[in-house]
Amino acid sequence: MKKLINDPKNVVAEAVSGFAQAHSDIVRAELDPVFVVRADAPRSGKVGIVSGGGSGHEPLHAGFVGFGMLDAAVPGPVFTSPTPDPIVAATKAVDGGAGVLHIVKNYTGDVLNFETAADLAGAEGIEVVSVIVDDDVAVKDSLYTAGRRGVAGTVLVEKIAGAAAERGDNLAAVAAVAATVNSRxxxxxxxxxxxxxxxxxxxxxxxxxxxxxxxxxxxxxxxxxxxxxxxxxxxxxxxxxxxxxxxxxxxxxxxxxxxxxxxxxxxxxxxxxxxxxxxxxxxxxxxxxxxxxxxxxxxxxxxxxxxxxxxxxxxxxxxxxxxxxxxxxxxxx
Amino acid sequence: MKKLINDPKNVVAEAVSGFAQAHSDIVRAELDPVFVVRADAPRSGKVGIVSGGGSGHEPLHAGFVGFGMLDAAVPGPVFTSPTPDPIVAATKAVDGGAGVLHIVKNYTGDVLNFETAADLAGAEGIEVVSVIVDDDVAVKDSLYTAGRRGVAGTVLVEKIAGAAAERGDNLAAVAAVAATVNSRxxxxxxxxxxxxxxxxxxxxxxxxxxxxxxxxxxxxxxxxxxxxxxxxxxxxxxxxxxxxxxxxxxxxxxxxxxxxxxxxxxxxxxxxxxxxxxxxxxxxxxxxxxxxxxxxxxxxxxxxxxxxxxxxxxxxxxxxxxxxxxxxxxxxx
Missing domain, CATH: 3.30.1180.20 (Dihydroxyacetone kinase; domain 2)
Known part of the structure; x- marks a missing residue:
């Protein structure tokens, strides 16, 4: 294996740190727990949008944090779902009082951990709605997945839902447009x-x-x-x-x-x-x-x-x- | 060798064709001879900027054709300089009467072919100035090159010279800023x-x-x-x-x-x-x-x-x- 890395266990933390420095006009990074958030979060009155999942799919998701798209991204270890803890922290960080949409690729670990995080955030008074992305027509039920997998179509869901949130749509409307994109x-x-x-x-x-x-x-x-x-x-x-x-x-x-x-x-x-x-x-x-x-x-x-x-x-x-x-x-x- | 290609000899033509279709709001492609040019070229009174070189370095150079950067890019065969013919054609296509800057990476073939093209365009009444990019500190005199090689710094030369041309600087001034970037x-x-x-x-x-x-x-x-x-x-x-x-x-x-x-x-x-x-x-x-x-x-x-x-x-x-x-x-x- 030849890679431009230091200790393999530091890959995500070092990459997130470099990413946040390179794009400090757009984002900042939290490192404990790890997530990337818009530099101007939370935006009062705007629906927040959080996505995330295992690292290794970059620029998905941190590369899509910013005006008109995601408010935060939660990177897990490489190819491994983030735990609920950083998802809750990211959800709180982007909550501007209008609720938060979770955009979740359809993998068993991601679905479970985002669900737990939504429950925990809900218990703290933040309204969370989740939309599952499952755009991959290749196979039904696969390693890591019940049903279809969420893949590159996620980028289109995030862009279009982000635009709806940016123009001021409410949580139900932003979730509806995200679901519409996923269905199409x-x-x-x-x-x-x-x-x-x-x-x-x-x-x-x-x-x-x-x-x-x-x-x-x-x-x-x-x-x-x-x-x-x-x-x-x-x-x-x-x-x-x-x-x-x-x-x-x-x-x-x-x-x-x-x-x-x-x-x-x-x-x-x-x-x-x-x-x-x-x-x-x-x-x-x-x-x-x-x-x-x-x-x-x-x-x-x-x-x-x-x-x-x-x-x-x-x-x-x-x-x-x-x-x-x-x-x-x-x-x- | 596993590649997503058809006949190896059609790689450049097919890629250029796909590129121009995908970005038809910004560029159009000429296929005989092959070059990529701003959709709105030539721009009257604006210094035109042409770059080019062997293919295989994408997005350099076609990916940088558009407002505020290059007016045209001339892709040669993979890792092989384009001949003077398409360089002349691209130079004519972007000439808006204020002259044309050639940005040339320092490889023997590129330097020679751009020089010939500049002479031919000059004979047709187009004022051409060339700036050579040689930013690679690794080695002096190398395979394909006398002196230092032109590498990724070319992108910075193209962006900054392009901005100078877009704001209305004349040919001497655009060439001067390109040379300044290369020197720094x-x-x-x-x-x-x-x-x-x-x-x-x-x-x-x-x-x-x-x-x-x-x-x-x-x-x-x-x-x-x-x-x-x-x-x-x-x-x-x-x-x-x-x-x-x-x-x-x-x-x-x-x-x-x-x-x-x-x-x-x-x-x-x-x-x-x-x-x-x-x-x-x-x-x-x-x-x-x-x-x-x-x-x-x-x-x-x-x-x-x-x-x-x-x-x-x-x-x-x-x-x-x-x-x-x-x-x-x-x-x-």
């Missing part, structure tokens, strides 16, 4: 290589030199099948085919197309994937009106990518376009 | 793994499982030395030590700190590097007032990072902060 987004990914969890020191799984995993999870969980390496266009057809089978489009409907890198994929490859995905959507009569390409929900140094398609309407498009100012996503400010 | 920025990098050029299909060099290359070039050119893997903090001390030896700071001077990923490095590692670099600069009395962390000048899927330090003053800080709207760098708009 589908994702599927592919891995070319495994990743190495620092404290494990070994690849999380193995793939032969000519083998790829279709439908990979963001912790390297098994997908649908292992196949021989194919040209990018054929792989895109598999991923997007599964997405469109799960969520059909009528001709003329609009979509946001997200091509997400798993962390170790060169950018040229992501744009080759984007090109074919956009072409295939056009063939099906889908109008791609918004796009996002880059590393947003990663699996450490894994090589691979995922495709997400969000079915847009005028309301979701307006919220997507609203200003955002975070370390990893920024426009309009 | 130093970079050094480290590789943990090699990269694989698509049409070669094999790693560009080899490193043992416990070995890293200090002072690596962005095409995998040899650096200063190969050493056994060390903790991140010790590696940072080597890189930053070399930078500060080359460009000493007085206590109280201000700096922009750029930690650049080589393409395959997880984001947590970049922030661990940032943390130690910021700490070391603080120990030396240097005030880090601006920061940038991420994949900006990459070497395909290489794992590793580089550190760049730019000595700021009030003028450079103002130009750095000016609005920018490109695929890879965006704020203030």
């Amino acid at each position: 987004v589908r994702t599927m990914g592919v891995a070319l290589t495994p990743c190495v969890v620092p404290h494990a020191g070994e690849p999380s799984f193995t793939l032969a030199d000519d083998e790829i995993e279709i439908g990979i999870g963001i912790h390297g969980e098994p997908g649908r099948e292992r196949i021989k390496l194919e040209p990018a266009d054929a792989i895109v057809d598999r991923l997007l085919g599964a997405i469109l089978e799960d969520m059909p489009f009528e001709a003329g409907e609009e979509a946001l197309l997200l091509v997400n890198g798993m962390g170790g994929t060169p950018q040229v490859e992501l744009y080759i994937v984007y090109r074919r995905a956009a072409e295939l959507l056009a063939e099906r009569g889908v109008k791609v009106t918004r796009s996002l390409v880059g590393n947003f929900t990663t699996s450490l140094e894994m090589q691979g990518a995922s495709i997400s398609v969000l079915k847009l309407d005028a309301e979701l498009t307006e919220l997507w376009d609203a200003p955002v100012q975070t370390a990893a996503l920024r426009w309009g400010r | 920025v130093r970079t050094m990098g480290v590789a943990l793994t090699p990269c694989v050029v698509p049409h070669a299909g094999e790693p560009s060099f080899t490193l043992a499982d416990d070995e890293i290359e200090i002072g690596i070039g962005i095409h995998g050119e040899p650096g200063r030395e190969r050493i056994k893997l060390e903790p991140a903090d010790a590696i940072v001390d080597r890189l930053l030590g070399a930078i500060l030896e080359d460009m000493p700071f007085e206590a109280g001077e201000e700096a922009l700190l750029l930690v650049n990923g080589m393409g395959g490095t997880p984001q947590v590692e970049l922030y661990i590097v940032y943390r130690r670099a910021a700490e070391l600069l603080a120990e030396r009395g240097v005030k880090v007032t601006r920061s940038l962390v991420g994949n900006f000048t990459t070497s395909l899927e290489m794992q590793g990072a580089s550190i760049s330090v730019l000595k700021l003053d009030a003028e450079l800080t103002e130009l750095w902060d000016a609005p920018v709207q490109t695929a890879a760098l965006r704020w203030g708009r």
Whole structure:
């Protein structure tokens, strides 16, 4: 294992510390317990939004803390859910009196720990509503998960719910729009290589030199099948085919197309994937009106990518376009 | 070799095509010859800025085309300079009557081809000035290069020169600020793994499982030395030590700190590097007032990072902060 780290057990604390220093205009970090919070939190009268989960998926979630998106992010150890304690602390730190939304990826540990944290915060008088993200069409019931997994679509839920909270929507309305995004987004990914969890020191799984995993999870969980390496266009057809089978489009409907890198994929490859995905959507009569390409929900140094398609309407498009100012996503400010 | 590509010989054309589609609000692509240009080019009366070089370093340079930065980028084949022909075409496409600045990384092929293109454009009545970027302190005279190599500091030259052009500076002034940035920025990098050029299909060099290359070039050119893997903090001390030896700071001077990923490095590692670099600069009395962390000048899927330090003053800080709207760098708009 070769990594730019010091002691593997300090990876998260050191990375969070560096992150907060590099982006001190946007966030500050609390280190006991560990969470990242907007520099101007709490905002009185604004619904607070907290997300979190195991580390190793950066920029998810800390990279999305800031104006128009999350109020706080709670990073657990690498690929391991944070405990309720820092989630409660983050929830209290962002409570401006209008309640707090928890955006939770659908993994058993995250769901359980966020639920406990919501109960504890509720006992202290903070109204908390949770929305579970489960956008991965690859498999139902998997390692770590009952039901579908929450993957890159989480970024779209966080951006759009964040915009709704920023314009002053109340807690019920912000939760409703988050749930709407989750219901309209589908994702599927592919891995070319495994990743190495620092404290494990070994690849999380193995793939032969000519083998790829279709439908990979963001912790390297098994997908649908292992196949021989194919040209990018054929792989895109598999991923997007599964997405469109799960969520059909009528001709003329609009979509946001997200091509997400798993962390170790060169950018040229992501744009080759984007090109074919956009072409295939056009063939099906889908109008791609918004796009996002880059590393947003990663699996450490894994090589691979995922495709997400969000079915847009005028309301979701307006919220997507609203200003955002975070370390990893920024426009309009 | 496992990559998300189709035919290796179509990598650049397909990636450029996907890039232009994904960012059609900012750029358009010309495919014969290949270059990427601002959607609103040429801008009458504004100095045009063109950069370019071999592909494989994305988002450099196409990701920096847009308001407040480059007017056009000319991608060559992977790790190979573009020929004069597309450079001339890009120069003509951005000429708004105020002349064109070429920003050229210091590699023999790039310097030669941009020089020829400048002569050809000049013969057609377009005034062209070139600024060579050579920020890499690692080695003098290297594979592909006489003198120092141009690496991640190029991003800072492009951003600051772009801001000067956007506010209406004339060609001589824009060239002068570009040269000033180059004179005040130093970079050094480290590789943990090699990269694989698509049409070669094999790693560009080899490193043992416990070995890293200090002072690596962005095409995998040899650096200063190969050493056994060390903790991140010790590696940072080597890189930053070399930078500060080359460009000493007085206590109280201000700096922009750029930690650049080589393409395959997880984001947590970049922030661990940032943390130690910021700490070391603080120990030396240097005030880090601006920061940038991420994949900006990459070497395909290489794992590793580089550190760049730019000595700021009030003028450079103002130009750095000016609005920018490109695929890879965006704020203030």
